[in-house]
Amino acid sequence: MKKVSIFVDVQNIYYTTKQQFNANFNYNKFWGLVTKEREVVSAIAYTTNRNDPKQIRFQNILRGIGFEVKLKPFISRSDGSAKGDWDVGIAIDILDYANKSDIVVLASGDGDFDILIKKIRLLNNVQTEIYGVSNLTAHSLKKATSVFIPIDSQLLLR
Numbered sequence: 001m002k003k004v005s006i007f008v009d010v011q012n013i014y015y016t017t018k019q020q021f022n023a024n025f026n027y028n029k030f031w032g033l034v035t036k037e038r039e040v041v042s043a044i045a046y047t048t049n050r051n052d053p054k055q056i057r058f059q060n061i062l063r064g065i066g067f068e069v070k071l072k073p074f075i076s077r078s079d080g081s082a083k084g085d086w087d088v089g090i091a092i093d094i095l096d097y098a099n100k101s102d103i104v105v106l107a108s109g110d111g112d113f114d115i116l117i118k119k120i121r122l123l124n125n126v127q128t129e130i131y132g133v134s135n136l137t138a139h140s141l142k143k144a145t146s147v148f149i150p151i152d153s154q155l156l157l158r
Helices: 010-021 027-035 053-065 087-098 111-124 139-144
Strands: 002-009 038-049 068-073 103-107 127-132 147-150
Touching: 002 010, 002 027, 002 087, 010 038, 010 127, 027 038, 027 053, 027 127, 038 053, 038 087, 053 068, 087 103, 087 111, 103 111, 111 127, 111 139, 127 139
Parallel strands: 002 038, 002 103, 038 068, 103 127, 127 147
Antiparallel strands: none
């Protein structure tokens, strides 16, 4: 069995599926696809913490599926902007797990990860799978990965 590590940029997936499809991502279906006939080394979902009851239920659902949930405080700035970015944390964890995995799965369309994906493929000879909403996923990220899997109606809750 191939070893897989799974990383989900929850905010990116939430906003891109909402924008493109006005629907939510189906984490159960995603889990079934990325873990089928694979041994899970690590599965981490990265999100912000607003201490909202609905959000806490969602985080518990993720845990029930099998994800470790990493939380970062949601910061609302005085100018109205918000901060809750996990890019560096995701990158560090991917670097830590790439050498323990045959396959690294990242659910995100963020082009900032393209250099990271190229690097782990080169250094660790690891296969990568990127899941993202096709027209909202950076071309550079699609180009950097071994396999790009577009999020479509099959991976949405309706």
